Amino acid sequence: MPISETAAGITEVLYGGENTANRLLHVFSRAMKSWDACGDSTSPSVCMGYEPIKKAYLELTKRQIKIRFITEINRSNLSYCKELMKISELRHLDGVKGNFGICDKEEYLAAPTIMETQPAPQLIYSNIKEVIEQQQYVFDSFWSRSISSEQKIREIEEGVVLGSTELVLVPLRIQELFIDLVKSAKQEILLILPTTNAFLREYKLGIIQSLKQESVSEHNINVRILTPTNDHIEEIIKDITSTATVDEQKKENENFVIRRIDLANEIAVSTVTIAVSDRKISLVIEKKDDTKEYFMDAVGLATYSTSKPTVSSYVSIFENLWAQTELYHRLKVSNQQIALANEQLKIHDRMQKQFINVAAHELKTPTQGILGFSDLLKRYPEKREEITEAICRNATRLQRLINDILDVTKIESQNLRLNKEQLNLNTLISGVVEDHGEKVNEVGKSIVKILVSFEQGTNNNKNPIFVEADKFRLTQVISNLLHNAIKFTLKGHITISTEKTDSDAIIRVKDTGSGIDPEIYPRLFSKFASKSFQGTGLGLFISKSIVEAHGGKIWVENNKNENGVTFIFTLPLK
Amino acid sequence: MTNEEKRRILVVDDEPDMTLLFKMALESDDSFTVCTFNDPLIALSNFKAGLYDLIILDIKMPKMDGFDLYQEIKKIDSQVKICFLTASEMYYEEFRKEAYCSLDRDMFLRKPIENKDLLEKINMIIRSN
Numbered sequence: 202m203p204i205s206e207t208a209a210g211i212t213e214v215l216y217g218g219e220n221t222a223n224r225l226l227h228v229f230s231r232a233m234k235s236w237d238a239c240g241d242s243t244s245p246s247v248c249m250g251y252e253p254i255k256k257a258y259l260e261l262t263k264r265q266i267k268i269r270f271i272t273e274i275n276r277s278n279l280s281y282c283k284e285l286m287k288i289s290e291l292r293h294l295d296g297v298k299g300n301f302g303i304c305d306k307e308e309y310l311a312a313p314t315i316m317e318t319q320p321a322p323q324l325i326y327s328n329i330k331e332v333i334e335q336q337q338y339v340f341d342s343f344w345s346r347s348i349s350s351e352q353k354i355r356e357i358e359e360g361v362v363l364g365s366t367e368l369v370l371v372p373l374r375i376q377e378l379f380i381d382l383v384k385s386a387k388q389e390i391l392l393i394l395p396t397t398n399a400f401l402r403e404y405k406l407g408i409i410q411s412l413k414q415e416s417v418s419e420h421n422i423n424v425r426i427l428t429p430t431n432d433h434i435e436e437i438i439k440d441i442t443s444t445a446t447v448d449e450q451k452k453e454n455e456n457f458v459i460r461r462i463d464l465a466n467e468i469a470v471s472t473v474t475i476a477v478s479d480r481k482i483s484l485v486i487e488k489k490d491d492t493k494e495y496f497m498d499a500v501g502l503a504t505y506s507t508s509k510p511t512v513s514s515y516v517s518i519f520e521n522l523w524a525q526t527e528l529y530h531r532l533k534v535s536n537q538q539i540a541l542a543n544e545q546l547k548i549h550d551r552m553q554k555q556f557i558n559v560a561a562h563e564l565k566t567p568t569q570g571i572l573g574f575s576d577l578l579k580r581y582p583e584k585r586e587e588i589t590e591a592i593c594r595n596a597t598r599l600q601r602l603i604n605d606i607l608d609v610t611k612i613e614s615q616n617l618r619l620n621k622e623q624l625n626l627n628t629l630i631s632g633v634v635e636d637h638g639e640k641v642n643e644v645g646k647s648i649v650k651i652l653v654s655f656e657q658g659t660n661n662n663k664n665p666i667f668v669e670a671d672k673f674r675l676t677q678v679i680s681n682l683l684h685n686a687i688k689f690t691l692k693g694h695i696t697i698s699t700e701k702t703d704s705d706a707i708i709r710v711k712d713t714g715s716g717i718d719p720e721i722y723p724r725l726f727s728k729f730a731s732k733s734f735q736g737t738g739l740g741l742f743i744s745k746s747i748v749e750a751h752g753g754k755i756w757v758e759n760n761k762n763e764n765g766v767t768f769i770f771t772l773p774l775k
Numbered sequence: 776m777t778n779e780e781k782r783r784i785l786v787v788d789d790e791p792d793m794t795l796l797f798k799m800a801l802e803s804d805d806s807f808t809v810c811t812f813n814d815p816l817i818a819l820s821n822f823k824a825g826l827y828d829l830i831i832l833d834i835k836m837p838k839m840d841g842f843d844l845y846q847e848i849k850k851i852d853s854q855v856k857i858c859f860l861t862a863s864e865m866y867y868e869e870f871r872k873e874a875y876c877s878l879d880r881d882m883f884l885r886k887p888i889e890n891k892d893l894l895e896k897i898n899m900i901i902r903s904n
Contacts, residue, residue, distance in 0.1 A: 558864050562835065565862035566790060569887035573796040576890045580803050588799075591792050 212327040221324035222253055225310060228326075229257045232266050232304050237340045239271040240300035243315050245281035247300075250318030262288040271343050273297045274353045282350060292347035295365070301336060309333045356509075366506040375503040376406070376496055378484055379476060383411050386422050386478040390415065391519045393475040394428040399488065402496045403474075404437055413441050416457035427522055429462045460526045463533075475515050482507055483515040552728065559737050563602050570595030605739040609728065612746040619750055624672055625665040626699055626706055626772070633679045634697060637687070651683065654698040666699055666706045668772045674747045675772075681740040682710040682768045689714035690765065704774060705753070711767040716759065725757060748772070781808040782901055783826065787818040787844065788833035788860070797831065797860075800890040801897065815839040824852035829901050831884075834861040858882035858900055 215221050229236070238244070248270075249255050261268060268289035273296060274282045285291050300321070301311040308328050312321030327333065369375050383390060390412060394400045403409055415422040430438070438459055474486040482505070489501035506512055574592045578585065611617045634651050668675075679697070686695045693713030700707050717725060726745040728738065748755040748770045755770040784807055786797045794811035801807045810827075812818035815836050830848060834841035845857055859882060884896060 561864045562862045565886045566793070569862065570792045570796060572887050573800055573890055574792075577796070577799050577803070581799065584799075591795065595792060 207329075209330060210328040212325070212329055212332065215324040215326060216322065218320035218322060221312065221322070222251070222320035224324055224326055225254060225320075226257045228304050228308050228310060229261055231308075232261060232264070234305050235267045235269070236261060236302060236304050237269045237337070237344075238300075238302035239294075239297060239340055239343055240302075240312075240315070241297050242273040242275050242278050243317055244272050244300050245270075245274075245278045245285050246317045247315050247319065247321070249281040249284040251320055254320065258288055269340075269344065271297060271340070271347050274350055274357065276357055279354065279357060282354070286350055291350040292344065293350055293353035294343055294347040297343070301340075303333060303337055303340060306333060306337055309336050311336075366504055366508050366511055369503045369505050372497045372500045375484075375486060375500050378503070378505050379408065379486070379496075380406075380411075382476055382478045382482055382484050383408055383415065385482075386415065387420065388479050389423045389477075390425075390479075391475075391477040391516065392424070392426045392428075393473075393519055393522060394426065395472050395474060395488070396491050397429050397431050397434055398491050398493075398499070399474055400428045400430070400434050400437075402494065402499055405494070406496045409437075410441060413457050421456060424457045425519075425523065426459045427462050427519070427526060428459060460523060460530075462522070462526055463529060475519065477512060477515050477519060480516050481512060483512045485515065556728070556737075560602070560606065563737050564599070567595035567599040567602075571599070602737060605737060605743060608743045608746075609739055612743065617746060617750055619671040619674060621669045621671055621751075623667055624670055624675075626668050626670075626675075626708070627665055629672065629675060630679060630697060630699065630708070633676055633683065637680075637683055651687075652694055652696045654696055666701050666774075668706050668774060670751055670772060671747075675751075678744045678747050678770065679708070679710070681744050682770075685740060685768075686710055686712035686714060689716075691715070693765070701774070705771040706774060707769060707771050709767050709769050711760065711765065713760075713763060713765040716764060716766055717757065726755070744770075776805050778808060780806075782806055782828040784809045784897070785818070785822075785827045785830045786811045787813075787815055787830070787836070787841075789813050789815075789836040790833070793833065797893070800893060803890070804894050804898070807897070815841075815844045819844060819847050822848055822851055824855070826852075827855060829897065830855060830857045831860050831897075832857060834859055835863045856882070856900060858884060858897075860884045860886060860888070862886035 215224055238248075240247075247254060248258055258268070270285055270289045270291045271294050272278070272282065272285075272291070274291075274293040282291060299311065299313060300315055301309065303309050309326070309332055311325040313323060313325075315321045369378060392408075392412065394403060400409070409426075412424045412426065416424040428434070442457065472488075474484075474488070476484045476486075484503060484505050486503040487501040488499050490499050493499035504511075571592055574588045574595070578588050578592075581588065608617070631653060634653050637651060683695065683697065690712045691714070695713075696709070696711045698709045698711070700709075726741050728742045745755050752773045753771040755768065758767050758769065760767055784801055786794050786801075786809055788794050788797070788811070791813055794813060798809040798811050801809045812821070816838050819839070832841040832844055836844075839847075841859055841861070845859075848855065848857060861883075862885070882900065884893070888896075
């Protein structure tokens with residue numbers, strides 16, 4: 202029944218399945234080039250499930266008419282769609298309503314309602330150019346938004362639900378979505394926070410705490426967070442990660458991981474908050490004003506997506522940043538190590554220079570003495586004794602230095618060998634002290650008394666302390682400690698004492714001297730640690746090596762309530 | 776040569792053997808009389824302008840190093856000739872640095888030095904203008 206007929210063409214409405222089917226077949230029979238159809242999810246069953254129409258479609262294919270078809274492919278029309286795919290270019294579009302088709306861009310057919318495998322009860326026909334152009338435009342728009350049927354069918358068959366992407370403009374809604382996303386996760390949550398303020402806002406909102414809670418809950422949800430931090434945030438992280446039980450802590454260590462984004466590393470900076478739950482839902486939140494304290498004030502718009510390609514993209518962004526942060530961290534650590542090594546090299550270099558300087562000074566001074574005094578011997582025969590003594594002093598000093606340098610070389614090349622024997626420590630000490638006698642401090646010209654105090658009952662003869670030691674080396678240690686004590690003690694006295702515990706002999710050399718320069722203190726037992734104007738700073742390094750080679754320990758203590766220091770070393774008794 | 780006619784030399788070195796040596800070595804030349812100190816501060820407190828023709832300073836000394844002592848002595852007696860005698864390589868390097876570039880480079884002697892060379896140098900310095 203025509204409803205309008207003009208010079209431009211006709212538009213009519215047909216009723217009854219038979220009439221509508223006949224009109225469709227009639228239009229098909231005249232088709233020359235193309236048939237563009239768009240229909241709801243029922244339409245494939247009408248095309249492929251109602252025999253006369255199916256036949257007409259097959260006929261179109263035989264005549265090489267190009268068929269394009271848009272429908273909503275779902276599980277229930279899958280088999281019809283597959284058939285339709287064979288004869289047409291089929292694409293999927295979510296939520297298609299109504300049914301229409303355009304033939305050769307000249308004739309338009311539309312069915313408002315249809316039923317499964319039945320011809321439409323009602324059909325609108327038009328060949329008016331304007332109507333057709335308008336409908337062709339609608340079809341083309343749908344076509345460009347649709348996705349391929351293969352992809353959709355694969356998604357249906359593999360059980361993937363094609364998601365959607367939604368733009369959310371209302372801050373309250375964004376906040377709700379964010380909280381829901383965190384609470385609804387079953388396996389994994391990934392979160393990127395772009396700024397320290399974003400972290401603080403999310404913390405105020407309780408998101409960070411919830412994430413931590415989820416990670417240790419029975420769901421075992423894996424939470425990974427990427428965030429820039431500052432001291433305040435580090436405090437918060439420390440606070441929320443300190444958990445009560447060992448079990449929780451174990452879980453937390455595995456499931457709740459925060460990596461720091463270094464904002465100076467510009468490649469690893471995100472400008473939006475990205476949250477991904479179970480690799481199925483993503484929420485990307487743009488900030489409007491990062492200075493705001495509360496989430497609702499700071500948030501701009503957000504995109505909430507369940508679309509697999511979109512969510513996968515954010516997962517991939519996250520994973521890349523995660524890996525990059527790790528790499529950056531490693532790079533930073535290795536840079537620090539290089540800087541440290543470099544610093545150590547510099548220190549080593551400085552020490553070497555220092556050694557050369559000290560050694561040169563210490564070699565040249567006695568050499569000057571020997572050289573100069575030997576020459577004077579001829580000139581002043583009457584002062585022979587005085588000059589010979591001076592030569593001897595300088596020669597001894599030179600010998601001591603040479604021995605020290607040789608000892609250090611042995612120690613460093615691990616060639617310090619001990620000739621151990623059973624010896625009485627107290628006898629050895631008495632001997633060393635006797636050799637030193639009442640020593641004149643050359644600087645102060647004062648006399649420093651050396652007192653010897655053996656533990657009661659362990660005196661020299663009655664109750665000796667026997668140790669297994671290298672006599673020569675042990676003498677060297679005691680002699681060195683005494684020598685140092687004398688050098689730095691201008692007045693007062695030096696006390697050397699021994700005592701015995703169950704396992705060790707303890708030897709103390711106590712002076713009333715000037716004490717140890719605080720600058721030297723931390724490296725007192727390392728090489729070249731000397732602030733004095735005589736000496737190489739090798740003595741204590743050698744002493745420490747000797748004591749340790751015997752299995753003992755050496756250290757120093759400031760004297761309580763009086764000047765000076767006490768050097769203490771132990772030797773094992775067995 | 777009477778004591779009044781002799782050239783007066785001051786030696787400051789913290790090592791007693793060194794001051795003893797330089798005193799004996801320099802006084803082996805009859806034209807010199809030598810006064811020595813091992814403590815630079817005592818040397819400074821005893822110093823008076825016009826007292827010496829030449830001062831020989833060690834550099835590496837406790838309490839005050841030779842460079843500082845040089846500056847202090849020059850404040851009291853700007854005309855006095857001063858030379859340095861050191862065994863330290865580092866101080867020699869330091870001496871060459873900008874901070875000490877005003878110091879006379881020819882006045883820098885290095886240990887060890889033989890007695891005859893020392894006398895020769897000292898004679899040269901004392902006789903120079």
